[in-house]
Amino acid sequence: MRTPLVAGNWKMNKTSTETKIFMEQFVKLLKGQEKSEILICPPYTSLYIVNDFKHNTKIKLGAQDVHWEEEGAFTGKISCNMLIDSGCEYVIIGHSEQRTYFNETDETVNKKLKKALEKNLIPIVCVGETLEQRDANQHKEVVKNQIIQGFKDITDIKSTVIAYEPVWAIGTGRNATPEQAQEMQSFIREIIQQLYGKEIAEQIRILYGGSLKPENAKEIFSQPDIDGGLVGGASLKPESFYQIILAAE
Numbered sequence: 653m654r655t656p657l658v659a660g661n662w663k664m665n666k667t668s669t670e671t672k673i674f675m676e677q678f679v680k681l682l683k684g685q686e687k688s689e690i691l692i693c694p695p696y697t698s699l700y701i702v703n704d705f706k707h708n709t710k711i712k713l714g715a716q717d718v719h720w721e722e723e724g725a726f727t728g729k730i731s732c733n734m735l736i737d738s739g740c741e742y743v744i745i746g747h748s749e750q751r752t753y754f755n756e757t758d759e760t761v762n763k764k765l766k767k768a769l770e771k772n773l774i775p776i777v778c779v780g781e782t783l784e785q786r787d788a789n790q791h792k793e794v795v796k797n798q799i800i801q802g803f804k805d806i807t808d809i810k811s812t813v814i815a816y817e818p819v820w821a822i823g824t825g826r827n828a829t830p831e832q833a834q835e836m837q838s839f840i841r842e843i844i845q846q847l848y849g850k851e852i853a854e855q856i857r858i859l860y861g862g863s864l865k866p867e868n869a870k871e872i873f874s875q876p877d878i879d880g881g882l883v884g885g886a887s888l889k890p891e892s893f894y895q896i897i898l899a900a901e
């Protein structure tokens with residue numbers, strides 16, 4: 653059985669002060685019996701705040717990106733060791749906004765993924781097609797290539813999580829239908845099976861991301877190959893994030 657994972661990707665939202673206010677409200681909502689794993693990926697400047705609040709709760713901490721080098725002259729970058737030392741267990745790699753705006757390529761995804769695995773950080777590798785690619789019926793080919801290139805030369809993917817996030821559904825209010833999402837998620841599981849065998853393919857968690865909301869989460873999460881979600885906008889409010897967590901159970 654795969655434990656559902658509901659991850660909040662805050663993107664470039666919330667100051668440390670705002671994070672503190674969110675966390676004060678959010679921990680009050682938790683009952684401690686939630687069956688899903690709960691993950692918050694705030695901006696780097698708020699990692700320590702979420703870390704302070706997560707003790708004695710089921711909340712886990714993740715970052716939104718990482719650099720593949722250990723340390724050195726890489727202005728503006730953050731290393732795996734820095735994240736681990738800040739309390740992170742997870743890291744998002746290859747988010748479409750990184751790919752679109754900050755030159756993330758399958759090659760840099762591959763380097764980051766290798767380093768995260770070496771350091772025992774759990775990677776959440778994001779894949780997904782653009783609207784043009786979907787309209788041209790290339791979505792499967794695009795996602796397959798992202799996985800093959802991103803996972804190149806990696807023999808042990810450990811507890812890696814994959815997030816299928818169609819770019820046309822991110823922050824647009826337009827979510828994939830449960831059927832569209834399921835089709836892609838089971839396709840991704842097939843690719844993992846081809847690369848790593850059936851046992852790994854059955855263990856690995858594949859999240860859906862793109863305009864998840866309390867209103868659509870339950871139907872999407874009810875699909876057999878969807879093991880939770882990567883939630884952007886709706887993770888910024890304690891109540892809506894909590895409703896999505898409950899929808900995954």
Ligand code: PGA
Pocket residue numbers: 661817821822823824825861862863864882883884885886
């Ligand atoms: P969204 O973002 O829920 O705001 O569409 C999802 C994501 O980018 O991870």
